[in-house]
Amino acid sequence: QVQLVESGGGLVQAGGSLRLSCAASESIFSINAMGWYRQAPGKQRELVASIFSGGGTIYEDSVEGRFTISRDNAKNTVYLQMNSLKPEDTAVYYCNARKWAVNYWGQGTQVTVSS
Numbered sequence: 001q002v003q004l005v006e007s008g009g010g011l012v013q014a015g016g017s018l019r020l021s022c023a024a025s026e027s028i029f030s031i032n033a034m035g036w037y038r039q040a041p042g043k044q045r046e047l048v049a050s051i052f053s054g055g056g057t058i059y060e061d062s063v064e065g066r067f068t069i070s071r072d073n074a075k076n077t078v079y080l081q082m083n084s085l086k087p088e089d090t091a092v093y094y095c096n097a098r099k100w101a102v103n104y105w106g107q108g109t110q111v112t113v114s115s
Contacts, residue, residue, distance in 0.1 A: 002104040009109030022095030038091035
């Protein structure tokens, strides 16, 4: 059972930046992929970015070039650096870990971008 604890959400003006953190309860070397999803009111949860055990990354089209996912293996932590934030980025952001085809989720952290 992988436990995930997110932090770093908040309220920011459009054009601003936030960094989300996700601390895992075990070594992220043992996790196949970690990522960030978001869910806005009335919308489905969507993938924002993922980082794989080999270091590769993928991004949702609307955040490409603005968001960066990274990891600190020593701290078992994955980060999402969000720059040039837009009101449409407003959502609850969830950390995800996928290990041996099982998905684990954090509790979510609210990101609100004001115009």
